[in-house]
Amino acid sequence: MHVRRPATLASLAAELGVSRTTVSNAYNRPDQLSPELRRRVLDTARRLGYPGPDPVARSLRTRKAGAVGLLLTENLSYAFRDPAAIGFLEGLALACEDAGTGLLLVPANPEREDVASVHRAGVDGFVVYSVPDDDPHLAAVLERPVPTVVCDQPDLGTVDRVGIDDRGAMYELAKHLIGLGHRRIGVVCMRLARDRNDGFVTPDRQHAAHFHVQRNRLSGLAEAFSEAGVDWSQVPVAERFDHNMVSGASGAAQVLDRDPQITALICTSDVLALGAMTEAARRGLRVPHDITVTGFDGIRAGEEAGLTTVRQPVLEKGRAAGKLLLDTNERTRPRSVNLATELIIGNTSAAPRGGADERWFGP
């Protein structure tokens, strides 16, 4: 049986006895040829099964892919599991649909150092969301000659950036807890580097953390509590590689095992905090009466639980990143956008029970 090679613009032109230019114009510039000829071209195309100009060949010539790439240092599916990531993506998708641009989720398996996926991505730009600053995928993106926006990353000075003041926001939250009288605290945080460490964190590791967001949140905490006279090096900080409620629970358990006297459990995300609350409940600790628990992000589930947290505009962050990337006329790169956060005092934080500090502030 004869395997017919698929029709191309050239074969169509040959069949019609016109130039390739004319066929191309039939699709892209209808005003450049007579309506009759255009109809004839399109009809013949249908008859020959020509599916229209090949998008890849077109991209090569026009230097436009019509898509932006999203890099996040997790398995692709994480994008649809984590509430904050989902919010970010929704915002990014909003910006993309405004511009009629596609959104390519680039697979970047953190286990492997395989950056081929970044090299293979046919995109007009990249958004990089919360990856460690030493991620080889990030390095590969920065080498690509396309505009890039990093999000929740340190300011690289060379590419656009969107983020929040993690350090300041956490400092403010810490001040709230300090004001309530908390001095003996524990912390549960997300992964600080690419290597798995489900355990306590040394101050060194905190300081050298490769995740900008986590590093700054911890640093905000350290600053506030140090100012309040707390020896930060004695504060138990449990790190968890996976970001889910189970991790929050086990992290809380580890901290509470180390120091059952703590009056507040500060988590660097709402998901972890919700997990921590289940662990508190398991131990018969009432929140906030027996222990204060706080989060970070302002996700829906946290809101419903009345979590004391820092709300950050995840959707706006995504949208801002997309707009920055797709805004072509702005020639003032690199730009840096900081979004506002809001301290949410819920009902999971209160003064420590019978704490000595309570006396100093009075009712």
Next chain:
Amino acid sequence: MHVRRPATLASLAAELGVSRTTVSNAYNRPDQLSPELRRRVLDTARRLGYPGPDPVARSLRTRKAGAVGLLLTENLSYAFRDPAAIGFLEGLALACEDAGTGLLLVPANPEREDVASVHRAGVDGFVVYSVPDDDPHLAAVLERPVPTVVCDQPDLGTVDRVGIDDRGAMYELAKHLIGLGHRRIGVVCMRLARDRNDGFVTPDRQHAAHFHVQRNRLSGLAEAFSEAGVDWSQVPVAERFDHNMVSGASGAAQVLDRDPQITALICTSDVLALGAMTEAARRGLRVPHDITVTGFDGIRAGEEAGLTTVRQPVLEKGRAAGKLLLDTNERTRPRSVNLATELIIGNTSAAPRGGADERWFGP
């Protein structure tokens, strides 16, 4: 100032005095050249700022894009707003990350008939998720010479399909309600066609619905209740274009306004059902004592609310679609996969208060 044209594989080869093939091999087939030369190529590339082979040009030549496209007939951001869509996408993303493939979200604004986005998508295949069967974007996808998997669509016979037995599952749910004694019911369903109709639906419109899923769910209901002696044409069916809880609430309100005597409110999705429950509560109707409410999908929020519903494996659906698409062994195409569903009897369904017969004589 001299605008340096970006380096290409050819210019790099010229600089090095080797052939383009060799430079290409340095990147793609390290075994084809000596390690020293390879190092020299890579070093020179770095020096010249050559970012590695252009992905688009490579795609053109190799006829591989390294990505699959996802078409869903909503604004892009809907993918991150709807729980069922999120689950589907997570499954699809899992399949993609297994294959090291990217996932391109193709913008398909349902308002405009602009299918250019489909034409511009540089992908190796498409997954089409729950679009109306007359959607021009779907037609455009089917014209592209790449493998396609449709999901929650009628079996087209020409491309792979993944789905569930919507009709059978809803029939079973209806039988459950009939068994409880419900005869006087109302329905809230999702959009049935591309035109916005936030109101009641005629049997004709139900029958001609362009959304396969909704058509079959309604048809399953109609069959079961007709068998139970209910005149389906008299059953109020409220359609809502937007799929969210507000729609569920307003749809329920419309149905309840039309017939306050109904004993069960059947919704074609959990999201609508959750909205319907808020409306019931607003009216002081206790669920299930005063009214039964049911959903479809089996989303987390519904589970937490104890919703009576049909659970469908949304994640598995996405994964199956991805696997079908990425499975290169295409001897057996087209394939059709039906996934199992499960009737979940929650605590939002019960026998009508005072029995069905009493209803006929009024309260």
Next chain:
DNA sequence: AATTGGTTCTGAACCGTTACGGTCCTTTCA
């Protein structure tokens, strides 16, 4: 009659890469 202007179509030059089928030279082995 020459000029102008507009429409319609063409030819050729790219876009940057990889597949294919070699060549050439060095080893290896009987």
Next chain:
DNA sequence: TGAAAGGACCGTAACGGTTCAGAACCAATT
């Protein structure tokens, strides 16, 4: 020592388009 094998590299031909500067033609204007 001659033949076969294998490593290293190369030249050519696509891959399927878009773009731009004209050419050819015709009608209207000067």
